[in-house]
Amino acid sequence: MxxxxxxxxxxxxxxxxxxxxxxxxxxxxxxxxxxxxxxxxxxVAGKTDVATSNGPLRVLAPHGPFGSARAVIVMVSQGPRTTVRLKVTGVGRTAAGRTFGAHLHTGPCVAGDGAAAGPHYNTDVINGHKPVRVDHEREIWLDFTVGPSGAATASTAVRFVPRPGDRAVVVHEHATDHHGTAGARLACLPLSWD
Structure with missing residues (x-):
């Protein structure tokens, strides 16, 4: 040297x-x-909470494209903001190119029982605000379009933190319209939030 x-x-x-x-x-x-x-x-950053779920989608409607599908969801809240990411794989090839609505619901995910998931998680309803507004700012919407490989991803960020409980991310038959509706409930993934 x-x-x-x-x-x-x-x-x-x-x-x-x-x-x-x-x-x-x-x-x-x-x-x-x-x-x-x-x-x-x-x-030090504000309090951070994380909830994840990973596994097969539970079928709510027989003979749909989600019989062999799996999903991973990660929900992270920090302060008053929540970010959610969803990845779905193994969707039937006949669904390639289709867009499905997906939303956080208030109840649990029970195979074969779409009604158990309850309505969409809506902050106006939860907090008793009237009139109730339905949009992507007061609900968690995760619409996704299935690719040729049978996979899809979605993400969103909202300015609220869901209250604790056993919830469901429900996959619907159609893309979400401006009224928040997306048709029949096809599948769900459980998500527990403490």
């Missing part, structure tokens, strides 16, 4: 140590109210 390389490495090491020491000192000098002198305030 040449003398020049050693000098450069030593300088980089010294600058690194200065940076490590200077960072907390600078932070302590601009500490928020309530943080004692000599201590560093570390910002």
């Amino acid at each position: 040449t003398g020049t390389v050693r000098c450069v490495l030593a300088a980089v090491g010294v600058l690194g140590v200065i940076g490590v020491l200077a960072g907390p000192v600078a932070a302590a000098q601009k500490r928020p109210p309530g943080v004692p002198p000599g201590e560093v305030a570390i910002p």
Whole structure:
């Protein structure tokens, strides 16, 4: 190793140590109210909750394209915002190119019993607001279009956090219209939110 390389490495090491020491000192000098002198305030994000479900879709209507389908859903809330991602695989090839509505419902997912899932989870209904508005801001809509391989994905973000409970993500026969309707209930995936 040449003398020049050693000098450069030593300088980089010294600058690194200065940076490590200077960072907390600078932070302590601009500490928020309530943080004692000599201590560093570390910002922490708001509470985060995560719910996931992964498995075969439960069939609600016989002879549909979801008999062999599986799904994964991940729902993450942080502060007043919730992000939801859905991936469906194994949908029958005859459904390629079709769009299906999918929504979070208030009740559980019970194979063969679409009514058990209850209505859509709607924040106006849950909070007793009138008139009840039905849209993608007050409900979780995850419409998806099936690709040639039988797979589809969907995601959405809303400005609310669902209340705890056993819920269902229900797949409907048609794409969701502007009234929030999407036809018959074909399949569902359970999702528990604590």
